[in-house]
Amino acid sequence: MDSMWMPFLLTLLLSAAAADSSLFEANGVPIVRNISEINQDNYGRLGLSHITIAGSVMHGFKEIEVWLQTFAPGARTPIHRHSCEEIFVVLKGSGTLYLASDSHKNYPGSPQQFPIFTNTTFHIPINDAHQVWNTNEHEDLQFLVIISRPPIKVFIYEDWYMPHTAAKLKFPYYWDELSYGQTAPVKDEL
Amino acid sequence: MDSMWMPFLLTLLLSAAAADSSLFEANGVPIVRNISEINQDNYGRLGLSHITIAGSVMHGFKEIEVWLQTFAPGARTPIHRHSCEEIFVVLKGSGTLYLASDSHKNYPGSPQQFPIFTNTTFHIPINDAHQVWNTNEHEDLQFLVIISRPPIKVFIYEDWYMPHTAAKLKFPYYWDELSYGQTAPVKDEL
Numbered sequence: 282m283d284s285m286w287m288p289f290l291l292t293l294l295l296s297a298a299a300a301d302s303s304l305f306e307a308n309g310v311p312i313v314r315n316i317s318e319i320n321q322d323n324y325g326r327l328g329l330s331h332i333t334i335a336g337s338v339m340h341g342f343k344e345i346e347v348w349l350q351t352f353a354p355g356a357r358t359p360i361h362r363h364s365c366e367e368i369f370v371v372l373k374g375s376g377t378l379y380l381a382s383d384s385h386k387n388y389p390g391s392p393q394q395f396p397i398f399t400n401t402t403f404h405i406p407i408n409d410a411h412q413v414w415n416t417n418e419h420e421d422l423q424f425l426v427i428i429s430r431p432p433i434k435v436f437i438y439e440d441w442y443m444p445h446t447a448a449k450l451k452f453p454y455y456w457d458e459l460s461y462g463q464t465a466p467v468k469d470e471l
Numbered sequence: 472m473d474s475m476w477m478p479f480l481l482t483l484l485l486s487a488a489a490a491d492s493s494l495f496e497a498n499g500v501p502i503v504r505n506i507s508e509i510n511q512d513n514y515g516r517l518g519l520s521h522i523t524i525a526g527s528v529m530h531g532f533k534e535i536e537v538w539l540q541t542f543a544p545g546a547r548t549p550i551h552r553h554s555c556e557e558i559f560v561v562l563k564g565s566g567t568l569y570l571a572s573d574s575h576k577n578y579p580g581s582p583q584q585f586p587i588f589t590n591t592t593f594h595i596p597i598n599d600a601h602q603v604w605n606t607n608e609h610e611d612l613q614f615l616v617i618i619s620r621p622p623i624k625v626f627i628y629e630d631w632y633m634p635h636t637a638a639k640l641k642f643p644y645y646w647d648e649l650s651y652g653q654t655a656p657v658k659d660e661l
Binding site (some may be wrong): 315368378396403431 | 485496500502503504505507508509524525530532533534535537551555556558560570572583586587591592593594596618619620658
C-alpha cells in the first residue's frame with residue numbers, strides 16, 4: 282500500500298475512535314468503568330492488593346480519591362499520618378485499627394486498638410498517626426478507602442515513639458509513583 | 472437518698488462515661504461505626520433508602536461525604552446538578568445513568584444513557600446535569616456515593632430542557648434538612 286494513504290487512513294481510524302468519545306470525559310476517562318477490569322498491584326508491599334477506583338493522578342479527580350484495597354492475613358499499612366480526611370468502608374473480613382489520637386505530644390505514642398469488621402465504617406482524624414492491620418489469620422480484609430485533597434502525601438513512622446518531625450515523607454505514594462515517572466510533581470501544601 | 476449526694480453521683484456517672492470517650496473523636500463521633508446500626512430513611516422519596524455513612528452535618532466531615540443508597544425497581548433521583556465531585560461504586564443491581572454533558576447550552580438537553588451494574592464505578596463531571604434510575608424491574612440498585620465539598624447543594628430540573636437558570640436550589644438537601652432543623656445554614660459558594 283502506498284504510504285500516501287496513511288494520513289487518510291489515520292483520519293478514518295481517529296474518526297472511528299471519536300464516535301465513542303462522547304462516552305468519555307474531556308480528560309479521556311470513561312464515565313462508567315468496570316472495577317474488575319481496573320489494574321490491581323501490590324506496589325511492592327507484601328500481601329496488598331490496591332486498585333485506584335478513582336484517582337487524582339490517574340483520572341484527574343481534584344477533591345476526592347477512592348481505592349479498593351485487600352490485605353492478606355497479617356498484611357498491614359505502615360504507621361503513618363496525613364493531613365487529609367480519610368474514611369474506610371469495610372467490605373470483607375476483619376482486623377484492627379491502631380490509632381494514636383494524642384497529637385499534642387512529640388511522637389504518636391502507644392495507640393488505641395479498634396476492632397474493625399465487615400460492614401463497619403471508620404475514619405481517621407486529620408493528622409492522627411494510624412495503622413490498619415489484618416489481624417485475622419484466616420481471611421482477607423477488604424475495604425474501600427476514601428481520601429480528600431489528593432494526591433495523598435504520607436508521613437511514615439518506624440514505630441509509635443518516633444518523633445513527628447522524624448517521620449519520613451513518601452510522595453508521590455506507591456500507586457501514584459509510576460504515573461509521575463521520574464518527574465517530581467509540583468509541590469503544594471505538603 | 473439525700474439530694475446532697477447528687478453532684479457526687481453525677482461525677483461518678485460522668486467518669487464512667489468518660490472511660491469510653493477515648494473511642495470517640497472530639498466532636499463525639501465514634502471512630503468505628505456499624506453501618507447496619509446507622510439510621511436509614513427514604514426522606515420522602517419513593518423507593519429510596521439512604522444512609523449517611525459519613526456526613527458533614529451529621530458527623531462533622533469537611534471535605535468528603537459517603538452515602539449508601541438503595542433504589543427499588545423504578546426509583547430514581549431527580550434530574551439535578553451540583554458543583555462537587557461525585558463518584559459512585561455500584562454494589563448491587565443495575566440501572567441507567569442519564570448524563571447531559573454539554574454544559575455550554577442554556578439547558579441540559581437530551582442526555583446520554585450509560586448502563587451501570589454491579590462492580591462498576593462511575594463519576595459525574597462537575598455541574599453536568601444527571602439522573603440515576605433503577606431501570607431494572609426485578610432487582611434493587613445499591614451503591615456508595617462519595618461527594619466532595621459537603622454539605623451538598625443541589626439544583627433540580629423538572630425536565631432536560633429546563634434552563635439552567637430555572638433549576639431550583641434544594642439546600643439543605645433531604646438528609647441534611649432534619650439536622651439543620653429550622654435554622655438556615657450559613658451560606659457559602661452556593
